[in-house]
Amino acid sequence: QVKLVESGGGLVKAGGSLRLSCAASGFTFSDYYMSWIRQAPGKGLEWVSYISSKNNYTYYADSVKGRFTISRDNAKNSLYLQMNSLRAEDTAVYYCAREAGIRVAWFDPWGQGTLVTVSS
Amino acid sequence: QSVLTQPPSASGTPGQTVTISCSGSSSNVGSNIVNWYQQFPGTAPKVLIYSNNQRPSGVPDRISGSKSGTSASLAISGLQSEDEADYYCAGWDDSLNGPVFGGGTKLTVL
Numbered sequence: 001q002v003k004l005v006e007s008g009g010g011l012v013k014a015g016g017s018l019r020l021s022c023a024a025s026g027f028t029f030s031d032y033y034m035s036w037i038r039q040a041p042g043k044g045l046e047w048v049s050y051i052s053s054k055n056n057y058t059y060y061a062d063s064v065k066g067r068f069t070i071s072r073d074n075a076k077n078s079l080y081l082q083m084n085s086l087r088a089e090d091t092a093v094y095y096c097a098r099e100a101g102i103r104v105a106w107f108d109p110w111g112q113g114t115l116v117t118v119s120s
Numbered sequence: 121q122s123v124l125t126q127p128p129s130a131s132g133t134p135g136q137t138v139t140i141s142c143s144g145s146s147s148n149v150g151s152n153i154v155n156w157y158q159q160f161p162g163t164a165p166k167v168l169i170y171s172n173n174q175r176p177s178g179v180p181d182r183i184s185g186s187k188s189g190t191s192a193s194l195a196i197s198g199l200q201s202e203d204e205a206d207y208y209c210a211g212w213d214d215s216l217n218g219p220v221f222g223g224g225t226k227l228t229v230l
Contacts, residue, residue, distance in 0.1 A: 035219070044122060044208065044221060044222070044223045044224040045157070045165065045208055045210075045221045045224070046221065047218055047219040047220070047221065050218070050219075059217060059218055061218060095164055095165075100167075100170070103152075103212045104152065104153055104155070104171075104211075104212055105152075105153075105155055105210040105211050105212050105219035105220070105221075106153070106155045106167065106170045106171070107155075107157075107165075107167065107210075107219075108166075108167045108170070108176070109164075109166070110164040110165055110166070111164065112163075112164055113164055
């Protein structure tokens with residue numbers, strides 16, 4: 001079945017870096033746009049970044065632009081999020097999600113999420 | 121402050137119909153499809169309605185979505201205790217060139 005599994009979360013000090021990974025299975029990964037979406041504790045959903053199916057287009061929310069880098073390796077069916085210069089406000093559960101369409105905010109499925117905690 | 125506006129809470133008794141609204145603007149809801157997500161505590165969101173009013177397989181027909189102008193709605197009829205969850209609307213925003221979410225609505229079944 002279609003499955004996404006995130007890893008790489010953990011506790012990091014403000015100013016530090018972390019790299020999240022998302023392993024995809026059960027579908028042709030290279031056919032789909034992918035996104036990272038986060039949820040701060042007790043808060044709502046916030047889209048972070050997306051990447052086109054063939055790696056040639058990326059886009060970021062203003063809150064992470066210049067600090068986060070999304071990438072993918074279609075040969076390894078994997079999505080990544082390199083997070084640098086982390087801030088306390090980046091503390092959240094980070095989900096990877098497959099975009100069922102293009103430019104339609106239709107995410108299906110989502111991974112189980114990985115928790116990133118930034119200590120100040 | 122979320123780009124799409126939802127009521128923070130909604131409630132109903134078993135069997136009732138509850139409607140959750142999602143208000144946006146011409147750059148998002150007014151010109152693009154709306155999708156709804158359901159999230160239970162400690163779990164990942166799951167798509168409940170896509171393309172304004174389409175249900176994925178497995179979602180019961182007592183759950184429906186609609187859109188008119190710059191507003192969208194999610195309706196749950198025959199309310200059940202298992203519907204108690206958080207609900208989020210989402211859509212593409214042409215001005216921001218990215219997806220936007222509502223702040224979420226916590227549904228309580230009394």
